[in-house]
Amino acid sequence: MEKATEELRAKGKAAREASRRLAYLSTEIKNQALHNIADDLLTKKDEILAANQKDCQEAKASGMDAAMLDRLMLDKSRLESIAQDVRTVAALPDPVGEVFDMRTLPNGLLIGRKRVPLGVIGTMYESRPNVTIDISVLCLKSGNAVVLRGGKEAINSNLALAGLVQAAIARAGMPEGAVQFVDNTDRSLVSHLLKMSDYIDLFIPRGGAELIIFVRENAAMPVVGAGVSVCHTYVDRSADVAKAVAITFNAKVQRPSVCNALDTLLIHTNIAQNCLPRIAAEWSKAGVEMHCDERALTILKADSTLKLVPATKKDWGKEFLALVAAVRVVDSLDEALEHIERYGSGADEAIVTEDYSAAMRFLNEVDAGCVYVNASTRFTDGGQFGLGAEVAISTQKMHARGPLGLRELTSYKWIVFGDGHVRP
Amino acid sequence: MEKATEELRAKGKAAREASRRLAYLSTEIKNQALHNIADDLLTKKDEILAANQKDCQEAKASGMDAAMLDRLMLDKSRLESIAQDVRTVAALPDPVGEVFDMRTLPNGLLIGRKRVPLGVIGTMYESRPNVTIDISVLCLKSGNAVVLRGGKEAINSNLALAGLVQAAIARAGMPEGAVQFVDNTDRSLVSHLLKMSDYIDLFIPRGGAELIIFVRENAAMPVVGAGVSVCHTYVDRSADVAKAVAITFNAKVQRPSVCNALDTLLIHTNIAQNCLPRIAAEWSKAGVEMHCDERALTILKADSTLKLVPATKKDWGKEFLALVAAVRVVDSLDEALEHIERYGSGADEAIVTEDYSAAMRFLNEVDAGCVYVNASTRFTDGGQFGLGAEVAISTQKMHARGPLGLRELTSYKWIVFGDGHVRP
Numbered sequence: 001m002e003k004a005t006e007e008l009r010a011k012g013k014a015a016r017e018a019s020r021r022l023a024y025l026s027t028e029i030k031n032q033a034l035h036n037i038a039d040d041l042l043t044k045k046d047e048i049l050a051a052n053q054k055d056c057q058e059a060k061a062s063g064m065d066a067a068m069l070d071r072l073m074l075d076k077s078r079l080e081s082i083a084q085d086v087r088t089v090a091a092l093p094d095p096v097g098e099v100f101d102m103r104t105l106p107n108g109l110l111i112g113r114k115r116v117p118l119g120v121i122g123t124m125y126e127s128r129p130n131v132t133i134d135i136s137v138l139c140l141k142s143g144n145a146v147v148l149r150g151g152k153e154a155i156n157s158n159l160a161l162a163g164l165v166q167a168a169i170a171r172a173g174m175p176e177g178a179v180q181f182v183d184n185t186d187r188s189l190v191s192h193l194l195k196m197s198d199y200i201d202l203f204i205p206r207g208g209a210e211l212i213i214f215v216r217e218n219a220a221m222p223v224v225g226a227g228v229s230v231c232h233t234y235v236d237r238s239a240d241v242a243k244a245v246a247i248t249f250n251a252k253v254q255r256p257s258v259c260n261a262l263d264t265l266l267i268h269t270n271i272a273q274n275c276l277p278r279i280a281a282e283w284s285k286a287g288v289e290m291h292c293d294e295r296a297l298t299i300l301k302a303d304s305t306l307k308l309v310p311a312t313k314k315d316w317g318k319e320f321l322a323l324v325a326a327v328r329v330v331d332s333l334d335e336a337l338e339h340i341e342r343y344g345s346g347a348d349e350a351i352v353t354e355d356y357s358a359a360m361r362f363l364n365e366v367d368a369g370c371v372y373v374n375a376s377t378r379f380t381d382g383g384q385f386g387l388g389a390e391v392a393i394s395t396q397k398m399h400a401r402g403p404l405g406l407r408e409l410t411s412y413k414w415i416v417f418g419d420g421h422v423r424p
Numbered sequence: 425m426e427k428a429t430e431e432l433r434a435k436g437k438a439a440r441e442a443s444r445r446l447a448y449l450s451t452e453i454k455n456q457a458l459h460n461i462a463d464d465l466l467t468k469k470d471e472i473l474a475a476n477q478k479d480c481q482e483a484k485a486s487g488m489d490a491a492m493l494d495r496l497m498l499d500k501s502r503l504e505s506i507a508q509d510v511r512t513v514a515a516l517p518d519p520v521g522e523v524f525d526m527r528t529l530p531n532g533l534l535i536g537r538k539r540v541p542l543g544v545i546g547t548m549y550e551s552r553p554n555v556t557i558d559i560s561v562l563c564l565k566s567g568n569a570v571v572l573r574g575g576k577e578a579i580n581s582n583l584a585l586a587g588l589v590q591a592a593i594a595r596a597g598m599p600e601g602a603v604q605f606v607d608n609t610d611r612s613l614v615s616h617l618l619k620m621s622d623y624i625d626l627f628i629p630r631g632g633a634e635l636i637i638f639v640r641e642n643a644a645m646p647v648v649g650a651g652v653s654v655c656h657t658y659v660d661r662s663a664d665v666a667k668a669v670a671i672t673f674n675a676k677v678q679r680p681s682v683c684n685a686l687d688t689l690l691i692h693t694n695i696a697q698n699c700l701p702r703i704a705a706e707w708s709k710a711g712v713e714m715h716c717d718e719r720a721l722t723i724l725k726a727d728s729t730l731k732l733v734p735a736t737k738k739d740w741g742k743e744f745l746a747l748v749a750a751v752r753v754v755d756s757l758d759e760a761l762e763h764i765e766r767y768g769s770g771a772d773e774a775i776v777t778e779d780y781s782a783a784m785r786f787l788n789e790v791d792a793g794c795v796y797v798n799a800s801t802r803f804t805d806g807g808q809f810g811l812g813a814e815v816a817i818s819t820q821k822m823h824a825r826g827p828l829g830l831r832e833l834t835s836y837k838w839i840v841f842g843d844g845h846v847r848p
Contacts, residue, residue, distance in 0.1 A: 020765060024788045105810055109799060116791070118821050201821060222646070222822045243844035250846035341444060363839050364448045367540070375533060375842025384847065385838070386529055397542050397625060397835040398646045399823040411821040414809070415787050418799025420667035422674035423808065 004184050005192045011147060011180040012199030015120045018177035019145035023117050027094040029173050034090035034137055036168035038083040041133070044164055045079050051160035052129065059153050072127045072154055082130050089137050092388040095407040096143045099415075110417040115410045117143030122193065122200035124149045124215060126207040129157035135206065136165050136179050138391050142409035145178045147200060149193060152185040159183060190218075197221040202409075204392050209319075224404060226393040228319050229259035229347035231377045234336040234362070236353035237268035241275045243374055244352045248279050250376040251350070253286040256323050259393060260348045260370075260380040263319055264326040266336045272299055272329045280306050288323045291315040295329035317343030333358050337365055344368060347395050348377035369395060369402035428608050429616045435571060435604040436623030439544045442601035443569035447541050451518040453597050458514035458561055460592035462507040465557070468588055469503050475584035476553065483577050496551045496578055506554050513561050516812040519831040520567045523839075534841040539834045541567030546617065546624040548573045548639060550631040553581035559630065560589050560603050562815050566833040569602045571624060573617060576609040583607060614642075621645040626833075628816050633743075648828060650817040652743050653683035653771035655801045658760040658786070660777035661692035665699045667798055668776045672703050674800040675774070677710040680747050683817060684772045684794075684804040687743055688750040690760045696723055696753045704730050712747045715739040719753035741767035757782050761789055768792060771819050772801035793819060793826040 041048070052074040059072055095115055102112030121139045123146065125131040132148055139146040150158040162181035170176055182193065194203065197220040205215040205225045212225040233251055235244045251262035267276055276299050280290060289307040292300060300306055315326040316339070330336045340349055350372035351362040359373045370380045380403060382390025387405030394400050400408040465472070476498040483496055519539055526536030545563045547570065549555040556574055563570040574582040586605035594600055606617065618627065621644040629639040629649045636649040657675055659668045675686035691700055700723050704714060713731040716724060724730055739750040740763070754760045764773055774796035775786040783797045794804045804827060806814025811829030818824050824832040 020791065023791060103810070105808075109803065111809060114787075119791075240844065246844055246846050254847055359841075363538075365444075367444065367447060367543075368837060370838040370840060372840045373842060375840055375845040376847050378847040379533065379840065379845070380838075385535060386527070401835055402838045411825055413792060414794040414804075414826045416794060416796045416799055416803065417783075418797060420664065420670055421799040421803070422670050423678055423800050423802040 004186060004189055007184070008182065008189055008192055009196065009199070011182065012120070012196045014177035015145040015147050015180045016199045018175040019117065019119045021175040022140070022143050022145055022178055023096075023119075025143065025174065027096075030094065030141055030143070031090045033140060033169040033172035033174045034086050036172050037133065037137065037165055038086040038090070040164050040168045041079050041083040041086070045076060048079065048157065048160050048164065049074060049076070051156040054156045055129075055154050064153065068127055072129065072157075074129060074157060078130070082133050086133065086137050089141050089389050092141065092406060094141065095410050100412075107421060108419065109421055112415055113412040114415050115407070115412050118409055118411055119201040120145045120147065120199055121409065122147045122149070122196070122203040122221070124190065124193070124203070124205050124207075124211065126151045126211060127153050129154045129161055131206050132158050132161040132181075133165065135204065135391070136162075138389055138406065139409065140169065140174070140178060142406045144409055145180070147180045147182065147193070149182040149190065150185075155183070155185055194219040194221075206392070222399070224392050224394050224396070224400070226259045226347065226395050228345050229393075229395060230263050230317050230319050230343060230345045231260060231348045231350075232264045232266055232336075232340050232344060233262050233350045233352065233377065234266040234330075234333075234340070235268060235271060235275060235279075236333060236336075236351055236355060236358050237270040238355035238358065239268075239271055239275065239352040240354055241271070241278060244275055245278050245282055247350065247352055247374065247376050249282045249286070251378055252283060252288055252325050253323070254376070254378050257321050259319070260377050261321070262325060262377060264316065264328065264339075264343070266328050266330050266339055267296075268333075268336075269295065269329050269331050272296070276300060276327070276329075277303065283325065286323060288325055291324065291326045293328045296327040299329070317345075319345075333361060337362070340366055340368075345395060346397075348372070348380045350375065350377050369393075428610060428613055431608070432606065432613055432616055433620065433623070435606065436544070436620045438601035439569040439571050439604045440623045442599040443541065443543045445599040446564075446567050446569055446602055447520075447543075449567065449598065451520075454518065454565055454567070455514045457564060457593040457596035457598045458510050460596050461557065461561065461589055462510040462514070464588050464592045465503050465507040465510070469500060472503065472581065472584050472588065473498060473500070475580040478580045479553075479578050488577065492551055496553065496581075498553060498581060502554070506557050510557065510561050513565050513813050516565065516830060518565065519834050524836075531845065532843065533845055536839055537836040538839050539831070539836050542833055542835055543625040544569045544571065544623055545833065546571045546573070546620070546627040546645070548614065548617070548627070548629050548631075548635065550575045550635060551577050553578045553585055555630050556582050556585040556605075557589065559628065559815075560586075562813055562830065563833065564593065564598070564602060566830045568833055569604070571604045571606065571617070573606040573614065574609075579607070579609055618643040618645075630816070646823070648816050648818050648820070648824070650683045650771065650819050652769050653817075653819060654687045654741050654743050654767060654769045655684060655772045655774075656688045656690055656760075656764050656768060657686050657774045657776065657801065658690040658754075658757075658764070659692060659695060659699060659703075660757060660760075660775055660779060660782050661694040662779040662782065663692075663695055663699065663776040664778055665695070665702060668699055669702050669706055671774065671776055671798065671800050673706045673710070675802055676707060676712055676749050677747070678800070678802050681745050683743070684801045685745070686749060686801060688740065688752065688763075688767070690752050690754050690763055691720075692757075692760075693719070693753050693755050696720070700724060700751070700753075701727065707749065710747060712749055715748065715750045717752045720751040723753070741769075743769075757785060761786070764790055764792075769819060770821075772796070772804045774799065774801050793817075
């Protein structure tokens with residue numbers, strides 16, 4: 001065990017040392033490294049697929065369910081699509097080196113801020129082996145070294161992919177050590193990894209809410225990752241009914257298992273009689289179960305085809321991650337704002353309204369990472385927001401909020417050009 | 425004890441509730457609140473000074489030393505100067521509400537980021553009662569609520585000042601609860617305060633390094649504050665000797681007790697023979713003790729008026745906070761960069777050089793909050809950097825680095841204007 005933790009610390013140290021060089025590596029070398037990775041994913045596909053085959057067979061033998069197995073599995077077309085994603089990141093602008101707030105002070109000092117990488121990113125993820133490539137590429141493009149800790153069930157695939165990345169980047173002249181892979185999947189080592197704040201500047205867990213909460217509670221370094229995300233959509237009395245139906249359907253049904261899907265529908269009493277049955281009818285076609293407060297039940301109960309359940313206290317502020325929605329009728333915008341303030345988790349919140357002042361109040365007063373007017377909360381995503389790539393979603397306020405792109409994997413330093421200046 | 429922690433949590437809760445309203449309060453109301461504080465500092469000066477008198481008498485009786493006593497003491501001219509500082513903050517631009525990265529996406533969604541306050545700032549500070557006003561004003565201007573925990577020895581002054589602030593801001597229409605003062609100075613309550621991450625978003629310790637390290641190690645929420653700051657100045661072989669002498673004198677002598685003062689002088693061997701004795705002679709006039717490596721000793725030992733001590737390993741990477749400097753002769757810029765990489769703490773680092781490429785390499789390769797060419801590290805300060813006011817200095821990379829102004833007490837939210845948009 002002691003030897004294993006020493007090896008782990010050695011990997012952290014190597015990543016830290018590499019990160020010093022990575023910080024001022026040219027964009028050309030970084031892009032070349034990424035293109036090498038994409039090339040090798042295609043030329044070394046037989047090797048990768050053989051390793052993955054081994055993982056899949058072992059997983060099948062140990063009784064892994066079909067959905068998990070599908071996440072674990074690689075094939076030629078998946079590798080091609082991963083390679084394509086790598087080239088997409090290569091084509092994005094390099095955030096490192098951007099200079100901003102540059103100005104000359106009255107005393108003649110020229111001063112500004114220059115964007116630099118954070119240093120070393122740690123990550124822990126579950127069965128999907130593509131994360132090995134995905135997170136490596138995002139870290140490298142933003143000039144960060146990375147320490148990867150993948151799931152036990154994908155160990156052969158991950159070893160092959162990490163080895164591929166290490167060879168590909170070395171060929172481009174990137175410092176050795178920039179990508180470290182923890183090949184010992186002993187669970188007890190994870191707590192050591194999460195305490196290595198001397199070597200790891202930021203930890204990004206990728207996987208289910210359980211993993212993220214575990215990392216948040218145990219990491220000694222800052223952590224970025226969406227915890228519980230409770231999303232509300234409020235249909236105001238002035239809402240356009242067609243928009244309300246389309247938006248609530250999309251927000252609940254398009255991909256119910258993700259963090260930006262609708263959890264609670266709030267609807268103004270003046271429009272509920274007309275609008276709520278139409279929302280419910282659409283939801284019903286997709287099999288949505290509705291946990292309704294009393295007034296919503298009264299409006300909907302005539303339609304026996306709906307899956308209605310009386311709401312309990314536990315339904316407010318709950319993240320369902322399934323085809324279930326809580327529904328509450330409110331008397332005013334203020335009541336909706338209070339509900340969101342009380343039960344929201346600072347993730348994604350939307351209003352559907354044609355009333356200008358209601359829209360502006362909602363945008364101003366709701367405290368959340370992403371606040372929408374007349375759009376589905378499903379848009380919360382780095383790609384959809386035009387960031388090119390997404391590292392994670394942040395539900396915290398410090399450093400960065402909402403979808404995180406390459407720029408959010410950076411910090412800055414102050415640069416000061418003097419001519420013998422001393423402080424009076 | 426249980427009652428005391430309940431009271432503490434009630435204060436946290438009240439601050440959290442107030443922060444929701446503060447977040448979208450107009451700049452006019454915030455500025456009016458600040459002007460009310462400045463006015464009251466003058467009109468209620470007798471009350472404040474009487475309370476402060478009580479603290480000073482008790483401190484004197486308990487044997488407090490003269491320097492500490494001076495920090496604790498208020499008088500009419502100090503109150504006037506504090507009031508003036510408050511008006512200076514009132515005159516600064518409001519960071520809240522700034523909209524940036526706003527653009528229309530190909531699908532027609534209008535999307536951007538809007539600056540918002542962090543929420544609730546916690547702070548703990550030592551004897552200087554002016555911090556009660558200083559930090560309250562910076563938090564309020566940036567739309568944050570604040571929980572104040574001052575030192576026991578200033579309790580009467582702080583109670584009077586906190587009461588003044590609370591009354592002054594209420595008169596301007598600011599939410600009650602925006603400023604909370606912990607009047608129970610029981611030390612065991614501090615650990616409870618530092619665990620209240622549900623109510624406090626960021627903790628800013630103000631005081632000595634010991635206090636800051638204590639808070640860093642015990643706080644459950646993010647902490648901003650300079651820990652150990654080891655500052656190097658490297659005099660390159662191509663340095664202008666007059667600039668080198670002026671800059672190293674200023675960096676070491678102008679205020680040796682602060683975090684941006686010079687700790688280690690690195691000097692290129694080609695210039696050391698000529699330049700080092702001149703730096704040493706100036707330092708000597710101010711009483712600086714020099715902890716020299718062998719080569720520096722050889723150069724300087726002829727001058728018997730200098731305070732020379734052979735350097736030991738412990739001198740490298742040490743923050744002296746006194747009229748002491750470590751001195752090392754290096755053979756190259758690379759050796760200087762390696763020394764800084766190994767012993768630096770990411771605070772303030774400077775090069776003195778007339779060589780363009782050396783300057784650019786230093787700026788690019790040194791990983792620190794503030795990197796200087798031909799200027800004294802003493803400039804690291806919110807006021808000197810043109811930020812108007814300074815909340816703290818950050819030696820971390822996440823969120824913000826170097827001197828923190830009002831903007832660094834904020835986060836942002838994404839705002840999205842749609843027209844019935846749904847995700848395909």
